Amino acid sequence: MAYKQRIDGRGFDETRPIEAKVGVIQRADGSAMFKIGNTWAYAAVYGPRNLHPKFLQDPQRGILRCNYNMMPFSSSGERVRPGGSRRSKEISLVTEKALLPVLDLEEFPNSVVDVFIELPQTEAGSRCAGICAASMALADAGLNMKDLVCAVSLGRVDDKLLIDLDYSEESYKDGPVADIPIAMMPNSSKVTLLQMDGEISKEELMELLEKSRKVLMDIYEVQKRALKEKYHEVEV
Amino acid sequence: MMHRELRNHIIGLLNADIRLDGRKLTEYRKPIEVEYGVVKTAEGSARVKIGETDVIVGVKLDVGEPYPDTPDEGTIIVGAELLPLSNPEFELGPPGIQAIELARVVDRGIRESKALDFKKLCITPSEKIWMVIIDICPINDAGNLFDAASLAALAALKDTKYPAFDGEKIDYKAKTDKKLGLEKMPIAVTVIKIGSKFIVDPDIEEEKAIDARLTVSSIEDGTLCAMQKGGDFPLSIEDIDKMLDIGIEKAKELRKYL
Numbered sequence: 001m002a003y004k005q006r007i008d009g010r011g012f013d014e015t016r017p018i019e020a021k022v023g024v025i026q027r028a029d030g031s032a033m034f035k036i037g038n039t040w041a042y043a044a045v046y047g048p049r050n051l052h053p054k055f056l057q058d059p060q061r062g063i064l065r066c067n068y069n070m071m072p073f074s075s076s077g078e079r080v081r082p083g084g085s086r087r088s089k090e091i092s093l094v095t096e097k098a099l100l101p102v103l104d105l106e107e108f109p110n111s112v113v114d115v116f117i118e119l120p121q122t123e124a125g126s127r128c129a130g131i132c133a134a135s136m137a138l139a140d141a142g143l144n145m146k147d148l149v150c151a152v153s154l155g156r157v158d159d160k161l162l163i164d165l166d167y168s169e170e171s172y173k174d175g176p177v178a179d180i181p182i183a184m185m186p187n188s189s190k191v192t193l194l195q196m197d198g199e200i201s202k203e204e205l206m207e208l209l210e211k212s213r214k215v216l217m218d219i220y221e222v223q224k225r226a227l228k229e230k231y232h233e234v235e236v
Numbered sequence: 237m238m239h240r241e242l243r244n245h246i247i248g249l250l251n252a253d254i255r256l257d258g259r260k261l262t263e264y265r266k267p268i269e270v271e272y273g274v275v276k277t278a279e280g281s282a283r284v285k286i287g288e289t290d291v292i293v294g295v296k297l298d299v300g301e302p303y304p305d306t307p308d309e310g311t312i313i314v315g316a317e318l319l320p321l322s323n324p325e326f327e328l329g330p331p332g333i334q335a336i337e338l339a340r341v342v343d344r345g346i347r348e349s350k351a352l353d354f355k356k357l358c359i360t361p362s363e364k365i366w367m368v369i370i371d372i373c374p375i376n377d378a379g380n381l382f383d384a385a386s387l388a389a390l391a392a393l394k395d396t397k398y399p400a401f402d403g404e405k406i407d408y409k410a411k412t413d414k415k416l417g418l419e420k421m422p423i424a425v426t427v428i429k430i431g432s433k434f435i436v437d438p439d440i441e442e443e444k445a446i447d448a449r450l451t452v453s454s455i456e457d458g459t460l461c462a463m464q465k466g467g468d469f470p471l472s473i474e475d476i477d478k479m480l481d482i483g484i485e486k487a488k489e490l491r492k493y494l
Contacts, residue, residue, distance in 0.1 A: 024375075024376075025290075025321065025322065025375060025376045026288045026376055026378060027288075027322065027323055027324060027376055027377060027378060027440075028321070028324075028376075038276060038277075040275075042321060042375060043321075044320075044321040044322070046320075046324050049324075067320070067328055069319070071275075071292070071294060071371065071373050072294065072296065072315065072317075072369070072371040072373075073275055073277060073278035073281065073294025073295065073296050073371055074275070074277055074278075074294075075277055076276075076277045076408055076409060077408050078296070078298065078408070079296040079298065079369050079371075082315060082317055082331075082371070083330060114320070116319065116320050116321035117321075118319055118321050118373070118375075120274070120275050120292055120294070120373070121275045121276055121277050121278075122277065123277070
């Protein structure tokens with residue numbers, strides 16, 4: 001049986017509802033919240049600040065450190081043990097690589113920019129939500145950036161190509177599935193994160209990548225709007 | 237450590253009964269907000285804001301074996317992580333002594349007040365019990381995590397519903413309408429001594445200037461159920477007398493937000 005209609009009634013090219021806000025963590029130098037469906041991410045940026053221990057410092061450029069963490073109650077199944085896993089370490093790494101190209105770290109030799117991503121609630125697409133929140137938080141921190149970073153998961157469920165898989169689609173059993181998180185710098189259309197689990201033909205993948213541009217531009221608009229909203233109140 | 241000048245400034249103000257941000261000595265920051273059910277993946281959750289301090293507490297339920305000495309009682313487990321997202325001074329890594337103290341103070345307030353009837357958490361004596369796992373996650377630490385986390389933990393327990401359990405496996409997706417149910421409402425109030433003055437709800441700067449603190453947990457009728465003294469300086473019996481009065485009085489005020 002083919003996958004005819006998405007379980008939550010969305011169109012195949014449609015994301016779950018998105019909410020975004022910046023400046024949500026007052027103690028941080030920059031912060032943001034990004035919610036897509038039931039997946040909810042916070043990001044806080046601290047820095048550029050002194051880096052200890054000293055041997056980690058790079059006199060040529062600052063370094064970026066990202067940490068992705070799921071809160072213990074953020075999974076709909078059993079409690080997630082705190083302290084990180086191999087999965088969360090890998091996601092921290094690819095998140096760092098996804099954000100690095102938009103920053104100019106040569107401005108801050110010997111310093112570090114710390115990005116902490118926390119997820120109170122997850123239901124698929126958490127690394128993408130984390131990246132969206134993190135790039136907004138970096139902008140909120142006032143760092144010089146070449147672009148924002150927008151991320152979403154692309155996918156294939158049975159014979160259909162779709163955008164922003166939810167949990168039921170990721171775990172679809174009656175046909176082949178592919179889950180492809182992607183992050184892009186919207187202004188140059190360059191890809192900064194690309195991963196895939198599952199099976200898909202090259203043609204289908206290229207078609208999905210083509211489709212992803214529009215939805216990533218929509219996410220970019222949401223991010224920009226949230227960044228501008230923070231300063232809205234001051235105008236009056 | 238903080239600058240001596242700032243500490244002297246805080247004490248100077250307190251001697252005129254004023255605080256850095258203009259509050260009265262025993263006044264909590266405003267607004268105080270309690271939001272229930274913020275995390276759908278948890279069996280119960282709450283978010284508490286006291287001024288800019290912002291804490292999320294989530295409750296997960298699991299089935300385990302009882303301790304041999306209490307075969308007909310379930311149990312609670314409280315964890316706190318001082319997330320580096322919430323405060324520039326917090327670092328990644330396993331919970332340090334600060335996080336452990338926070339978790340244990342919250343744990344004792346709930347446990348010793350008998351807010352939860354552990355016997356009701358028993359499924360099959362000597363075999364299966366409910367474990368109530370309470371995790372504290374600060375989003376923004378602008379001071380007084382003790383009181384905010386205690387309030388959020390109690391609110392999250394109030395919000396908690398059992399997941400479906402068929403005797404073998406838990407179906408977390410199928411939530412029941414059966415609430416955990418609270419027998420008591422223990423509220424923690426941390427009273428701070430700076431110089432010769434007592435204050436509640438310290439902000440970040442005041443927290444660094446404290447001589448001593450006493451977290452006082454009390455239930456509806458004013459009965460004390462847990463205490464924790466902290467800070468480097470000792471307290472006199474008279475100090476403790478005054479701090480308990482403040483703690484019990486302020487608990488009544490905080491309880492109204494639940």
